[in-house]
Amino acid sequence: MDDPAEHSRSMPRAPESAAVARRLVRAVLDAWELSCLADSAELVVSELVANAAEHARPAAHRLHGATIRVGLTRVRTDRVRVTVTDLDRRVPKVRPAGDDQEHGRGLALVEAISEAWGVTPVRWGKHVWAELEA
Numbered sequence: 001m002d003d004p005a006e007h008s009r010s011m012p013r014a015p016e017s018a019a020v021a022r023r024l025v026r027a028v029l030d031a032w033e034l035s036c037l038a039d040s041a042e043l044v045v046s047e048l049v050a051n052a053a054e055h056a057r058p059a060a061h062r063l064h065g066a067t068i069r070v071g072l073t074r075v076r077t078d079r080v081r082v083t084v085t086d087l088d089r090r091v092p093k094v095r096p097a098g099d100d101q102e103h104g105r106g107l108a109l110v111e112a113i114s115e116a117w118g119v120t121p122v123r124w125g126k127h128v129w130a131e132l133e134a
Helices: 017-031 035-055 106-113
Strands: 006-012 067-076 079-086 116-122 125-133
Touching: 006 017, 017 035, 017 067, 017 079, 035 067, 035 079, 035 106, 035 125, 106 116
Parallel strands: none
Antiparallel strands: 006 067, 067 079, 079 125, 116 125
């Protein structure tokens, strides 16, 4: 990790990338001596990667339409931002999920365990992020 305040990695826009993202998050948080955030950050990154894999449309005309970027930024000594970037400009929204539904609770979980979360649109896609505090 060259820059101790920020680390990111590109990976396939696929459900299997959630496991890679969790390992990345845990390794970076361990290096930053913020292991106390690892469980929550792993849950957040899993949900954000799963959303990108399931809902983000690949940009067929773009070379990297089938990839996402997972990032971790140390905002303060006790606060980190987990970001998943994809090439779809549609903004995800928290939706109520019925008791009998198996899907649809991911962003509600992210909202519940993070200090803040949001979406930053960019010309070519979006950053979906959540901040966690020790």
